[in-house]
Amino acid sequence: MKKEKYEILARKYRPKSFEEVVGQKHVVQTLSNALRLGKIGQAYLFSGMRGIGKTTVARILAKALNCVHGPTPTPCNECEFCQAITKDRAIDVLEIDGAASRRVEEARDLREGLQYQPLHSRYKVVIIDEVHMLTPEAFATLLKILEEPPSQIVFIFATTEAHKVPKTIVSRCQHFEFKRISQKDIVKHLAYIAHEEKISISQEGLFLIAEAAEGSLRDAESILDKAVSFAGNNISLDDLRVLLGTVPQKLLFEVSKIIFNGEAGEVFSLVDKLVESGYELINFYHQLIQHFRKLLLAKSLANFQDIIPVNEEEYQRYRKEASDLSGEELLRYLNALLKEEGPLKYSFQPRIYLETILVKLCHFGRLVALEDLIKTLAGEEGSKSGLLEAYSGEREKSFSPSRTGFSHPPSPGDLTSPGKAQRKGKRNQTFSLERESEKVMPTPAEKQDDTFLEKKPEKADSQQPGLKKSSHQVEVNKETTPAIHSFSPTTSSSFTPSPSPLLSPVSSSPLTPPSSSKSSVSPSASSSLEAKLPPEPSRARKLKDKLLAQALEDPQVQEFLEIFKAQVLSVQPLSSWSPKSSSQGIKAKESKKGVKK
Template sequence: MSYQVIARKWRPQTFEDVVGQPAAAQTLKNAILQKRIAHAYLFAGPRGVGKTTTARILAKALNCVQGPTIMPCNVCDSCQEITAGNSIDVLEIDAASNRGIDEIRELRDSVKYAAARDRYKIFIIDEVHMLTTEAFNALLKTLEEPPPHVVFVLATTELHKVPATILSRCQHFNFRAISHKEIFDRLNYIASQEHVQISQESLNAIARAAEGSMRDAQSLLDQVISFCGREVEDDQVRSLLGIIPQQLLEGFTQAIIETDARQILLMVDQLVQSGRNLQHFVREMLSHFRNLLLVKIAGDDHQLIPLSSMDLVRLKELAGHFSEEDLTRFFNILVTTEGELRWSSQPRFHLEMGLMKILQAKRLVSIEELVAGLTDLMDAEKRLDSPAKEASQVNRPSSTSKFTVNSGSKTQSQPQVSPDPQTPFSNLAERLKSAIAQRSPMVSSLMDHAHGLQLMEGEIELQFTNQNRFYYEMLQSAENLEMIKELADSIVGRPQKVKVVLINGPFQPASSTEDKSSQKPSKSQLLDRVKSDSNVKTFLDAFQGEITDVKELK
């Protein structure tokens, strides 16, 4: 007997043997047990997940001499012929090569005749989405009302190409991609039955390369056995499948951690010299960073991360050097790089630049950290300013206080009078400020930027400099002025007029202004003063910046 490949030798022969499709298998078994056999089924899913295999098992279950049964015997003539694919009552049609209306007309003619030997005449149409529009239309009526002895089983890998009129006439089953663990367990069982010595790492590599297809996985295992013999070495599997070694991926990751651009360029050169496909390498790096992110989020979950325990331990150690934002950013850069490599005439250059972008991205600071740093700077500035502000308010003469009474600012025709001879004007100003803060903290914060507050006979004047024009304009709203007037009337005990005025600049004694103008610091002195400021130093360290010029604000 000629050699039979593993994919055919270990093809499931009963519903219990079908791997990864429990819902479809159970539904079909229940339909047989309850004698609710539909006239048309549609199996949709990726390649190599059991669509045609399940269709054959269904055909055997319906036509077995012991059936209809959920456990076909696989020894009767009907079962053996269906398994071999030469049953005259089970027709397998490849729609990719029989896609025209003429072939469908022949099928419609054959439907009229009863089965030659078995109970049902079963038509298995594979890749049904390849039929032409005319062929689909010719099939509609037959598919909707076939003779009672006919069952249609349609299979497709591209469900979206099947017309809705066909979908509505069939029972639809979705066949999912088979999980890594299910493929691994099946390969492990086959290897033990075939007496092949192969490590779990190699089986993991084959299962990953299959990408959810059991048939692809079995074909790869067959190829590996042909290449390595009964004793399979891990290095041979990696070489045959073109897999990038895990150690190489970890080496690139370590170079990124150490921000070693030279080492990364040397490793890229080694990839090129060894003849590896750079686009395949980028895809492996994408899988690697995806695993790092999952380790960061979910820990060593073998269901999510198809790696050995030893590899997971190393991944967890590497993932500790990155944040989730870093790994997401790296993944996006590699996705862009992989797309560029497809059409590039110089793939090495794009790969090198992509890896350099990852090095630069590692230095980026998240928005949250940036805001937290700026908040810390503002808090530090407030702590530094508050003692100096308190000291200046204690030592400053009353005539230059921010909230005080300017007794000489008005003429003698407007003398300042107090409603209570025992209450000084400064106390009235502080009481007014306190009352405003309790009523409206926002208005109080606007008044904090006022240069001065003057209480005079029947009038309150708030003074702002040009530098605080914004607060001056905000305070001038009718609502704010009305609230200040109401509180002032209550505190002073008589009606008051509230004015908000803009003055040219902060009040300073003439001698002081002259001294300052005569002692204007030079640019070098200003630069030294700015560089010595602790807040500026912190800001420069956070953003890795430098001061190139200093200008004195006027």
């Protein structure tokens, strides 16, 4: 005797009418009313996740349109047309896979074939599954026939990614969005199948299957079919957990106990136990999140069995464990777990990352609640307002300038640091000659002198308004007493006062140390030098200044100074001076031998 071919549960219990469709009441009611009123659309678009009834509803709609008693919302499933559609033998019902027939040539062939009338049925129904896989050219080919199709043509498109379908196609269709099927509806449908197939399974087992299906009825039926093959018609909860790779509930309670007791050392042995048992760590983590959710439900609701069906023993254990913690603490644990779910999923070291997360959770018990902290800081006689005032005062104090040593914004007189004092003393010493000359009234002869050369740092510009900077960093002051002219070649062609009118090596200069780019003249030395040297006429002084600037810019002079390690102390013009021969008026002297150029 030939053995009857086995039919999987998903096909055997596939709905054959609108009344048998699970969890899509809004779609079923709309289509039934349209068929009853004779308002049949030219194109329909069904979108939603996998395994929730899109293609099934499309076939039922094709039956309803072509049934001998139709169009009707309740096809008989007994006539020739209904039987042909059920067995996929209907000539006038074309079911096309959009992923396989996606090219523009196939779309053109379809368009040409739709010009003919149906052979046997009332309507020619075109069902295109995974329509989002069609090429843009294929969509463009179908645009015109979708907008003005023949009266006997009905298009039904099904897709899991409606956002990939062009808007021009969507606007020509009636769009129905299929919903994810609830766990209660899945459990109810699985219980019906188990009763019909004489399968023994607990309510908790059915809920475990529905939870693993994640809203897909077809996935739930496939899991039940696999469980029957694994354990036979008597399916226990442990069999399902082994099949689905879920962690036993006893182990989840052990993990939560370790976390609540703060036993961080036990975490590593527990994770090692999970790895040795072959459990997927990310699946364990998902179950741990669900476990803490149940604890939060047990704390928040009087009876959470209406939301999550569990047996009486587990229910009482959840209630007992949740009673030892506050709702805020459970919420803190759950938030921490949810925050680390994504990083754990994509971690290159999931075991180490999981151990780190669990150790952190073990230390959550040491955290002090904000209310307790306020009471502790405020004391028995304190109040929240007083604590806030003290906190505000501390913030103002922490952000005030007094943290840097000043009770008010610092002024130049408040600078007491050694570095600033030294820099300030050097600056005062550098300009001591100028300040002493300002205190002495100039003589009539001195008033005739117009210019005064002085080197000063750029930072002193605001303190010496009478000084103006030239292109050679030479500054002229017309109001101060003339001083001695001495120059020292540096990297920026700067110059410093020196009492000698000759070129001398830097090492022999008593006023210009080789390691310093700045030099200073004391007031006493400047007074004695001023007494010995009479003031020069302003015209001669200007000529010297001009010669000096040109000499310092001359490449040969710079090379000469670099070779002999010398510095320019004075410049004397020749009797027949011209700009071309300005470099010939420079006198130089080496340490022991004089050199003229």
